[in-house]
Amino acid sequence: MMRDAIRGRIRQLRALFRKPSVERDMTDEFEFHIRMQTEQYVREGLSREEARRRAMVAFGGMDRYKEGVRDSRWTRVIEDIASDVRYAARGLRRNPGFTIVAVLTIAIGIGATTAVSSMLNSILLRPLPAVSQPERLFDVSESRSGMSSDMLGYRAVEWLRYEKYATATAQVWSGLAARRYVGFSLATESGAVAINGSLTSRNYFDVLGVRPALGRFYSEGDDFPVVLGYALWSSRFGSDPGVIGTTIRLDSRPFTVIGVAPPDFIGLTVGIRSDLWAPMPDYWAGGASGTPDWVAVVGRLRSGVELPEASAIVQAAAVNIEPEQTWTTVRGATLAPVTGIPVMARTGFNAFLGMLFATAALVLLIAAGNVAGMLLARSAARGREIAIRLAIGVGRRRLVRQLLVESTVLFLIGGVGGILLAFWLTGVLTRSIPALPATVAVDVSPDLRVLAAALVAAAITGIVFGLAPALRSARADVMDALKRGGGRIGTRSRGRSAFVAAQFAMAVLLVVTGGLFVRSLRAALDTDVGFDPGGVVAATINLRPHGYEGDRIAAFWSNLLERVRAVPGVENVGLADWGLMFGPTNGSDVQSSEPGWTEQNRTNARFNSVDPGWLDLMRVPIIAGRAFAVSDNESSPAVILVNETLASRLWPDLDPIGRTIRFNARDWEVVGLTRNGKYSTIGEQPTAMLFFPWAQWRSSDATLHVRSGLGAGRLIEQLRVELAAIDPDIGLENAAPASAMVGLSLFPQRFAAWLIGGFGLAGLILAMIGVYGVLAFDVERNTREFGIRGALGARTMQLVGAVVLHGVLVAAAGTAVGLLLAAGATRFAGTFLYSVAPLDPLTFGVAAALMLAVAAVAAIVPARRASAIQPIEALRTD
């Protein structure tokens, strides 16, 4: 029975593809019917002609029945839509100007939203594709008083403390793992290469549930195993499967390659790529000096354990486990879901992406509004055609559907254009990410899911924004339209003006936001960073994993500095514990050690340790006192430099020179005062900074700074050569021009300014097209009025003025509303702005002036058209 029904439907579906023969069948069938009826009448005694005529009359219009038969087929809808699509395509081809502008407008809207959605998708929605059940993974995020150690946005704990956590909270986790990002030096035939990777606990991959692309991950009994990242495996090992089991030399020690990670696993932070993983206990057992390091902790909840229960147990453990540093107290620990975005960056990040999405959506809204306006004008212009179609019996529903199909087709074509635009835009954005002190690998280009969403969004927008124009057209009064010649179908200019005013309001919001971000970038670019990065190359060298200790460290640095100074073209060389703009993230409380100053004058300061050459080379301004000298060495009195912020916090309104600070069981005398600078990011608050002389505060890792007349590339090559001559196992990490580091810290501002500023510009242009559209339409519609006014002696300027005034008034109304909206909305952008107030009067003023100017310019063409109308032409149009 079911089979019969299916067969019936299939037959009709087939009929869809051989329509001509189906139509012929119908004609044959009805012909036959009439013939039979005619025979019947003839038998009843009528003449043949009369019988035929009556049979025809009795049957009625054959086409009406055909339509009835067609209607009773379920495939009818498909047939109709197919014919609507053909009709729409014909209409769009016939009017290329309209079609191109509309498609471009939609493409801008869809392109902007698709690009941003694509970023959201790859950053927020599919951040960790290789990790199984990431929703069961949680970061343990500890908070302490007195100090904190942050690791690329994660709270870190000491390795020993991690081990204690693992024991104390074992009932909660199916596994608790630890990891930290580190730079490795991989020895190659041509010297060592720096590689960004991670040290992890042995259970790391098991806890994450990642499967190796090749070989296996750590297991018991491995000695010094290492897992290669997929990218490193293909770039440096030629994707050779034979690499498994071979030995590589890493940080002066041999490691065995046991596996290759899958291509879609780069670590737990979106975009920050680890190229290599090694187990932390082995790494430290291999002879690297120092105690195991700070790590970020991540765990997988045991099945059956829910978050509130787990949080309580972890919180209790955090307070109970003795801290490794007795001078800090642990306030507690929270569990944060693992999302690919570092815990501490998450709120800001989500807010930023949310803001991007909102602005992109505004662009789409304005674009769609524009197209709706264009469709309305177009259907008005086609009033006579529509009226005729209504008159010959096309149903209004059918007509609405047909118009909807037209707008949907338009939006889909625009949607495809938008997708192309989005690919281009995400490509530009990805390329604009500057070199980080970590390997950046983020693919924000749209995937199939985003593309499907973009097309669906285009289709829905097409239907939503096509509906109003379609309904209006279909409501047209046939007689009226035919009489008047099709100028007036369902169009009231006032409604359209309100529409354009609304577009202006949204555009103002975009222009103001974009303007604020552009101003913010300008302010950041103009910021005095407190040093001069021009012509300086920086590179970090880390001796610690290579077993250097005591005197060997000092000897290494002086040897290196000497060699680099001897390189032809090098002007100046300096050494600092921390490179600028990736500056110290660790700090501590310091206090004045003079009598009467203790306790009440404490402040948190960051430290750096620099040699005399560095201060000179970076052109750090010394406001009072002196800079470090070569004579400040291990045996001379302990001295420091402080910056203005630190001085004013410890000794407000007093001369800091000659005062002392107690730190690390020593009194340090302030010998110089430096101007405030920017130490980690351009946007940071004034930071208290303290400089130690390198000779009195040496460290096993330092950043070499070199000013030279050589290009950065050649200099870095030469530095590699000099380094390899001293120790071929040590790689040069993050070698880059210092200006690139400043550029990196400007990246958020630059990114926001370009993208949101771009959206603002798009909004401006679209609003301009919108006001042009409504005025041009108005002038066209009122041709007769303008012609008569012209004939009655109105001056050209009067006519032009009237049209321009209309445009500017509409724009002014929209702009006023938009400014109010912007005043409410920009405060959400406030946290991302640098030294620009969210209500910056200049930005608001310029935006308003710009909008009005744009409206006036857009009005000029229609205005000139209005003034050029000849009276005779006006009479002819109707």
Add this chain to the structure above:
Amino acid sequence: MRTPTGQATTDVLRGTLELLILRTLSLEPMHGWSITQRIQQLSSDALQVGQGSLYPALQRLEQKGWLGSDWELTEQNRRVRVYRMTRSGRAALKEETASWRGYVAAVESILGAT
């Protein structure tokens, strides 16, 4: 409506047309025109099937799978579409007939009650 011979007839009620078609075709396969003739004849000319509803109805029934159709040639070598009943059509006829009878009985009992 009047036939050429002047008799008064009633148009077939919309809902019952399909039932009548099924009933007619349960006797033997036939083409559209003979279906109208047969209905007229069986109802002693009391019922007249409008062509405007016949063919769409046939289409609907075919879509439900209750009818099948084949093209045949007449003696004059004309193509003619002949409708025949399917097995599910036969079952449907049974059901529809029962429900129609139930309906008529219900209406009748109300009319008779006054």
